[in-house]
Amino acid sequence: AQKITQTQPGMFVQEKEAVTLDCTYDTSDPSYGLFWYKQPSSGEMIFLIYQGSYDQQNATEGRYSLNFQKARKSANLVISASQLGDSAMYFCAMREFHNAGNMLTFGGGTRLMVKP
Amino acid sequence: DAMVIQNPRYQVTQFGKPVTLSCSQTLNHNVMYWYQQKSSQAPKLLFHYYDKDFNNEADTPDNFQSRRPNTSFCFLDIRSPGLGDAAMYLCATSRDYGGEKLFFGSGTQLSVL
Numbered sequence: 001a002q003k004i005t006q007t008q009p010g011m012f013v014q015e016k017e018a019v020t021l022d023c024t025y026d027t028s029d030p031s032y033g034l035f036w037y038k039q040p041s042s043g044e045m046i047f048l049i050y051q052g053s054y055d056q057q058n059a060t061e062g063r064y065s066l067n068f069q070k071a072r073k074s075a076n077l078v079i080s081a082s083q084l085g086d087s088a089m090y091f092c093a094m095r096e097f098h099n100a101g102n103m104l105t106f107g108g109g110t111r112l113m114v115k116p
Numbered sequence: 117d118a119m120v121i122q123n124p125r126y127q128v129t130q131f132g133k134p135v136t137l138s139c140s141q142t143l144n145h146n147v148m149y150w151y152q153q154k155s156s157q158a159p160k161l162l163f164h165y166y167d168k169d170f171n172n173e174a175d176t177p178d179n180f181q182s183r184r185p186n187t188s189f190c191f192l193d194i195r196s197p198g199l200g201d202a203a204m205y206l207c208a209t210s211r212d213y214g215g216e217k218l219f220f221g222s223g224t225q226l227s228v229l
Binding site: 046 | 157158159212217218
């Protein structure tokens with residue numbers, strides 16, 4: 001079974017608008033962390049934001065925020081004021097602290113394209 | 117300044133000819149990982165080291181091996197590359213397990229002719 005599901009293979013957003021990238025996850029481990037990474041065409045994976053399963057507040061990092069809904073097992077990434085440089089692949093990932101050898105598992109990714 | 121460095125950026129090899137990809141880090145992190153990423157797919161973990169302890173994923177082909185001679189360097193050896201091994205290979209590090217984020221290199225794009 002898929003541990004991380006990203007249902008949007010591709011998305012368009014107008015420059016300067018906000019966009020939400022969806023991510024749902026599946027785990028029985030009460031302790032886990034959720035990550036979002038950006039992968040531009042150059043190939044490097046760039047860390048964006050992290051949310052721990054016990055964190056009370058939603059994580060924010062500049063223009064990035066994570067809409068964490070624990071009961072729904074969703075961890076959507078919100079990018080405010082999109083820029084042309086935001087065009088890239090975005091991967092949601094999870095690390096279960098007790099299961100799966102504590103390794104990072106990635107979703108299938110969403111390709112975001114920002115229109116000028 | 118790059119903290120996780122992969123060389124070369126592009127590697128071309130022939131079918132069946134052994135190839136080695138290298139990764140170095142300046143972060144002094146305990147954990148080093150190798151991921152394989154095929155076109156338009158998610159990265160897939162091949163194996164990782166915690167210090168000198170090697171951990172192989174169950175479905176990593178025997179064709180793939182790794183060495184970590186010291187904290188800073190880690191190598192991926194593909195003994196007999198097949199056409200299906202053409203992919204981007206990503207090296208990553210983390211200070212520890214748990215909530216520690218992974219730092220990735222720029223990757224090596226491997227082509228097999």
